[in-house]
Amino acid sequence: MNLESKCIQIRKDILFEIGTLGVGHIGGSLSIVELLVVLYNKHMNIEPKNPQLAGRDRLIVSKGHSGPAVYAVLCDMGYFPKSWLETLNKPGTNLPSHCDMKRTPGIDMTTGSLGQGFSCAVGIAKASKLKNDGATIYTIIGDGESQEGQIWEAAMFASHHKLNNLIAFTDYNKLQLDGYIEDICSISPLDKKWESFGWKVINVKNGNCCKEIDEAIIEAKIASKPTMIILNTVKGYGIGFAENAKTANHSMTITQEMFEEGLKELEEKL
Amino acid sequence: MEMRKLLASELEKEMKKNENIVVLNADLARPNGFENLSINYPERVINVGIAEQNMACIAAGMSSYGFIPFICTFTPFATRRICDQIAISICYADQNVKIIGTDPGISAEFNGGTHMSVEDIGVLRSIPNIVIFEPVDNIQLKNMLPRIIDYKGPIYIRMFRKQTGAIFTESDKFDLFKCKLIKEGTDLTIFCSGIMVEESVKAGKILEKQGIKAEVVNVHTIKPIDKETIIKSVEKTGAAIVAENHNVIGGLYSAVAEVTCENCPVPIKAVGIQDRFGQVGKIPYLKSVYNMHSIDIIRAAREIITLN
Numbered sequence: 001m002n003l004e005s006k007c008i009q010i011r012k013d014i015l016f017e018i019g020t021l022g023v024g025h026i027g028g029s030l031s032i033v034e035l036l037v038v039l040y041n042k043h044m045n046i047e048p049k050n051p052q053l054a055g056r057d058r059l060i061v062s063k064g065h066s067g068p069a070v071y072a073v074l075c076d077m078g079y080f081p082k083s084w085l086e087t088l089n090k091p092g093t094n095l096p097s098h099c100d101m102k103r104t105p106g107i108d109m110t111t112g113s114l115g116q117g118f119s120c121a122v123g124i125a126k127a128s129k130l131k132n133d134g135a136t137i138y139t140i141i142g143d144g145e146s147q148e149g150q151i152w153e154a155a156m157f158a159s160h161h162k163l164n165n166l167i168a169f170t171d172y173n174k175l176q177l178d179g180y181i182e183d184i185c186s187i188s189p190l191d192k193k194w195e196s197f198g199w200k201v202i203n204v205k206n207g208n209c210c211k212e213i214d215e216a217i218i219e220a221k222i223a224s225k226p227t228m229i230i231l232n233t234v235k236g237y238g239i240g241f242a243e244n245a246k247t248a249n250h251s252m253t254i255t256q257e258m259f260e261e262g263l264k265e266l267e268e269k270l
Numbered sequence: 271m272e273m274r275k276l277l278a279s280e281l282e283k284e285m286k287k288n289e290n291i292v293v294l295n296a297d298l299a300r301p302n303g304f305e306n307l308s309i310n311y312p313e314r315v316i317n318v319g320i321a322e323q324n325m326a327c328i329a330a331g332m333s334s335y336g337f338i339p340f341i342c343t344f345t346p347f348a349t350r351r352i353c354d355q356i357a358i359s360i361c362y363a364d365q366n367v368k369i370i371g372t373d374p375g376i377s378a379e380f381n382g383g384t385h386m387s388v389e390d391i392g393v394l395r396s397i398p399n400i401v402i403f404e405p406v407d408n409i410q411l412k413n414m415l416p417r418i419i420d421y422k423g424p425i426y427i428r429m430f431r432k433q434t435g436a437i438f439t440e441s442d443k444f445d446l447f448k449c450k451l452i453k454e455g456t457d458l459t460i461f462c463s464g465i466m467v468e469e470s471v472k473a474g475k476i477l478e479k480q481g482i483k484a485e486v487v488n489v490h491t492i493k494p495i496d497k498e499t500i501i502k503s504v505e506k507t508g509a510a511i512v513a514e515n516h517n518v519i520g521g522l523y524s525a526v527a528e529v530t531c532e533n534c535p536v537p538i539k540a541v542g543i544q545d546r547f548g549q550v551g552k553i554p555y556l557k558s559v560y561n562m563h564s565i566d567i568i569r570a571a572r573e574i575i576t577l578n
Contacts, residue, residue, distance in 0.1 A: 101363060
């Protein structure tokens with residue numbers, strides 16, 4: 001299966017997870033599908049049968065509410081059986097709405113309180129440098145999450161400590177829970193902000209394009225400083241009702257009709 | 271020796287033995303006594319700058335990689351300022367981070383009200399999966415440090431920085447999770463922590479001369495609290511005073527009262543900060559302002575005995 005087809009399959013799994021429950025964080029899950037698929041299938045040094053492998057590459061999804069997307073990809077990689085996907089957010093589940101390292105194999109850090117995961121990722125990158133194990137640490141932050149002050153504390157630390165083993169992504173879908181970022185509290189110019197904090201910055205025009213993401217990661221891996229890859233994405237990308245809901249897609253109710261319509265739409269693309 | 275010096279020298283010994291121990295500061299390395307430590311271990315003693323939230327999460331990340339991070343700053347910044355980072359990235363994520371808060375309560379002295387934590391124990395005590403330990407003197411701290419390193423999980427160490435009175439001797443034995451009996455008695459129990467242990471010992475001696483036999487128990491670990499010892503003591507004495515360098519809401523008094531009211535209700539009185547903010551001043555002056563001298567413990571003891 002090529003990566004594009006895999007992305008459609010992963011979207012089906014996300015829709016299945018959230019649709020089975022009837023509500024969930026679909027917008028910010030769909031926007032990072034291509035990124036997760038490229039990372040896990042082309043770049044990360046991991047062993048799904050040995051989730052705690054020392055020296056493995058790690059991914060810290062600081063925008064922890066994108067758990068459903070991460071679970072779909074981890075499941076596809078073989079970290080846990082497919083039957084888990086229908087347990088999202090149900091009593092006793094190992095797949096809670098926000099990423100939880102104590103519950104889900106393959107999750108490298110518990111996240112959900114925005115700003116913290118990124119800072120933890122910086123700590124992990126520092127730890128890897130101290131151990132000198134050659135791991136690459138990946139982390140994804142939300143564009144709205146960039147309003148958290150802690151992001152910038154950690155950004156300063158990472159460049160000061162020359163953590164070139166750290167590759168970060170901003171899911172720049174321009175939306176946050178309450179509306180458009182530009183209307184609430186602008187974060188632009190995002191690239192200049194990161195540059196001024198001492199980071200290498202790569203702008204990916206289409207953040208929902210596997211090829212563009214792949215090329216950016218290859219470039220980031222040889223950087224002499226930490227890299228921020230800004231992915232211009234679409235929140236809710238790939239499923240019509242989610243994409244069209246725009247500011248309402250952060251966490252939305254999904255009726256049986258929407259569920260079926262979305263599945264049909266994705267199957268037609270396969 | 272000042273407690274900060276003792277901590278730095280003992281940590282250095284432990285760092286020699288265990289290469290996973292790292293120390294993180296937030297621009298208070300010098301006041302906390304870590305200047306030499308950072309010279310001797312430049313890679314493993316990291317100053318993150320004035321960014322406590324970042325420090326807490328960097329520590330959580332490093333812990334997830336197998337390190338044992340100690341993070342250190344003044345008590346208010348080590349607790350209330352980073353409360354959410356402690357709750358989520360450290361406690362909920364079950365990371366092996368040791369949090370050292372120095373200058374608790376009135377011991378912040380001339381740094382005054384902004385730097386005086388009267389609420390730190392209350393803030394952290396209600397977060398699951400954290401141990402709260404307040405050493406009394408160098409002997410107790412030295413004794414407990416290896417145990418703190420061996421314990422896998424988050425620990426908050428509420429530490430006086432400077433010279434304390436000598437309470438314990440080298441022959442004293444401690445258990446991190448058990449109270450330390452200092453003086454046996456039959457008429458009431460004085461449960462005490464931190465700098466209030468010295469006042470409690472003094473009060474116990476004076477009460478003895480007045481014919482009142484006070485049992486003095488140091489509750490160095492406030493969470494998880496040693497219920498067994500507390501219940502056993504108040505079953506014998508029938509009354510209790512709790513003396514602490516903290517707001518009487520949420521701290522040791524609250525913790526002891528929670529145990530006694532459920533298991534063995536007895537009259538109980540608090541000697542501590544009565545829901546007020548701090549202010550500048552030396553410790554003896556502040557003890558007078560907040561009624562935290564041995565005389566205040568004696569007064570409370572006599573009142574409670576009358577009640578009984």
